Amino acid sequence: MTRVRYCKIVKGLLQTQSDGTTKLMDFFDERRMHRLYEKFILKYYKKEFPQINVQASQIPWALDDDSDEFLPVMQSDVTLSRDNKVLIIDAKYYSHVLQIRHDTPTQHSANLYQIFAYVKNKDLEFGDAAHTVAGMLLYAKTDEEIHPDQMYSMSGNKICVRSLDLNQDFSKIAAQLNRIVHDFFGA
Numbered sequence: 001m002t003r004v005r006y007c008k009i010v011k012g013l014l015q016t017q018s019d020g021t022t023k024l025m026d027f028f029d030e031r032r033m034h035r036l037y038e039k040f041i042l043k044y045y046k047k048e049f050p051q052i053n054v055q056a057s058q059i060p061w062a063l064d065d066d067s068d069e070f071l072p073v074m075q076s077d078v079t080l081s082r083d084n085k086v087l088i089i090d091a092k093y094y095s096h097v098l099q100i101r102h103d104t105p106t107q108h109s110a111n112l113y114q115i116f117a118y119v120k121n122k123d124l125e126f127g128d129a130a131h132t133v134a135g136m137l138l139y140a141k142t143d144e145e146i147h148p149d150q151m152y153s154m155s156g157n158k159i160c161v162r163s164l165d166l167n168q169d170f171s172k173i174a175a176q177l178n179r180i181v182h183d184f185f186g187a
Contacts, residue, residue: 034093037140038077041091041164044177045080052185053081059088062124074118080181084131087184088118093140107148107161111137119157134158134184141165 038056045054059074078089092111119135126133134157141147141163148161164176 030093034091037093038091041089041138041177042078044174045078045181048174048178049080049181051082052181053079055079059118059122060125062121074121076118080184082185084126084129085185086122086131086133087180088115088122088133088135089138089180090115090118090135091138091140094142107137107150112159115159116154116157119159120155123157134160136160136162136180138180139163141167 042054042056045052055078057076057079059076059079061068061071061074076088077091080087080089090111092108094108115135115137119133123131123133137148137160139148139162147163149163150161152159152161162180164173166173
């Protein structure tokens with residue numbers, strides 16, 4: 001790990017000197033942890049799956065005219081593609097994976113809208129060519145009792161919601177990430 005990256009990680013850690021020594025603790029800033037989570041998934045796929053195009057890509061809006069003033073940039077966390085198959089992964093690191101509405105747990109609507117917009121706009125780039133574009137919300141698993149593992153079919157595209165359990169041996173984390181690629185690309 002380079003010194004700069006190490007310093008960034010250390011900046012996000014709390015320190016204690018209760019017994020006169022310095023000890024690194026947990027990340028305290030959810031935004032920093034979210035960013036580290038995104039980068040981990042992106043770098044993992046780049047390293048482990050060189051046969052697949054892996055990037056954090058911008059997705060252009062499928063506009064009927066050239067008026068794009070004030071539209072936000074659609075920036076994917078991870079886009080996996082091979083041939084005419086694309087899987088857009090939006091990595092989410094929250095303390096609560098689901099929201100509670102009227103005593104019922106549901107997906108975060110803003111996250112679903114976001115991944116749906118990414119998928120539909122990317123889908124339109126292919127025009128009439130044979131292709132598959134899907135999306136995934138990949139949450140870091142929390143200690144909550146309910147963990148999403150759903151597949152939805154929305155307007156001709158698959159949208160998947162999963163949890164990645166980071167609280168285990170790295171080989172098991174890798175197996176979860178590998179399964180995503182194998183399930184989608186069959187490779």
